[in-house]
Amino acid sequence: MATTTFFRPLLPPTVTNPELELYIHRLSQFLAPHFRLLLRHLSNCARLFWMIGESLTESSKNYSSLFPAPQQLNLSPYSLPVPVEEQVKLCTRKSKEKIGGEDEAVVPQMKPGFDPSKGGRPEFYFDEGAYPEQVDWIGQKNQIDAAKAAGVKQIVLVGSMGGTNINHPLNNIGNANILVWKRKAEQYLADSGIPYTIIRAGGLQDKEGDIRELLVGKDDELLETETRTIARADVAEVCIQALQLEEARFKALDLASKPEGTGTPTKDFKALFAQVTTRF
Template identity: 60%
Template sequence: MSIKKVLVTGASGRTGSLVLEKLRQSPKEFEAVGFARSPEKVQEQFSSTEGFIFGDIKDKSSLEGALEGCTALIILTSAVPQMKAPPQPGERPEFGFEPGGTPEEVDYRGQVNQIDAAKAAGVERIVLVGSMGGTQENHPLNKMGNGNILLWKRKAEQYLIESGLNYTIIRAGGLLDQPGGKRELLVGKDDEMLENPPNGIPTSIPRADVAQTAVQALREPHAQNKAFDIISKPEDPSEGQVTKDFARLFAQATPGL
């Protein structure tokens, strides 16, 4: 079995770093390369910048060099809303985005750049990690900084599907900083689980489980050309079986947006 060279963008983020670590746990299967903007942040987070390429997803030329020789691309880049100032008592906080870091620039144009560069480089697979809520214009995340972040993410997902590349689109529920591999995972479509949570469970999932799902998507044929929402049941022995059979999980997902 030949080793797959995989570029992970957004690799210094909280979920991206987990994906990179999981890939690097299988060195006979994957050669994992991280893509990030800040060498200082990577040095602080990983104690080394080895195995990283630095650039900006808004600069297609830096992506082209990073994707050279890659078999797969895992996209974990996202705009990050920032609080403008601490709110006064009784007021709601206001959010905005740094210059050049709006959802349109990062979650749409930045992802389009990645998809185009991957196609030009002959990349065979793209796994895109996004968020649930893209069908809901009035979702609270879309209101943050008037950025419509989930709407731009969904537009980029449609672009990936129409690119002709082999894709897996993972739209995660609310992200939890909790251990993975301890819950049953559930897949759905078109925010149905947001509108009608199964048995009223929280529509959330540990970042570690999202990272594991992204890595397993590179392994499992059933994940190819699928797009799905994903959440987890609570970590409780009475709440179903821990998901270990990812082929079965991906088989429940469907093609198209």
């Protein structure tokens, strides 16, 4: 009755019922082979996991170059991916001074000497490294190339409406053709082969989202209407939905919203994207 000792500790020491002892004995005889088989399987599994671990360790030595390290996927606006250590250096005060300070790196600067009392319009310029051609074209192109090399499955790119009008006021700021370079990057993405969604937002507003009816269009048609603005929160929501819905892939759309209190707040984003038929 050696197998009985496996179950005997489960019972209080005062239990001496012969029938119960016989039941425990028979139960032990029945279960013992199954426990031995279970232990054998566990032993085999442990050996298999050890072999897999050894194989992966050896393979990683040979194939690690095929998979970029996480820090290599951090993207710089102006160049190909740079190591984290270099990005830390770029965040120092000295580096920020070189590119125009804390908040001035990617916005136009007003040329000194403008006097509003004399009429006329101010003139603008961009700091070196912050021209739209460098940021909106070269920077985005490098990011698209890096994403493609890393195997990114989809890119959602937020642009601006107005790109069909070469004389749009935004293009005249610093004579930098902001929308021209944005449009060039959008075309590059559309031709890249990566699944994409291009969202050309209207005038951005710092208002609550999810309470307006959203409108989609093409070729700046919405700019000819009274509904040319959209809350930043709604743009963010559309971006998230675009990553989840097949109907949003390989499409480009203009995005605006009706004024709050008119229309029905958009909830069915699948239907919203289904309205879009343009690839660029």
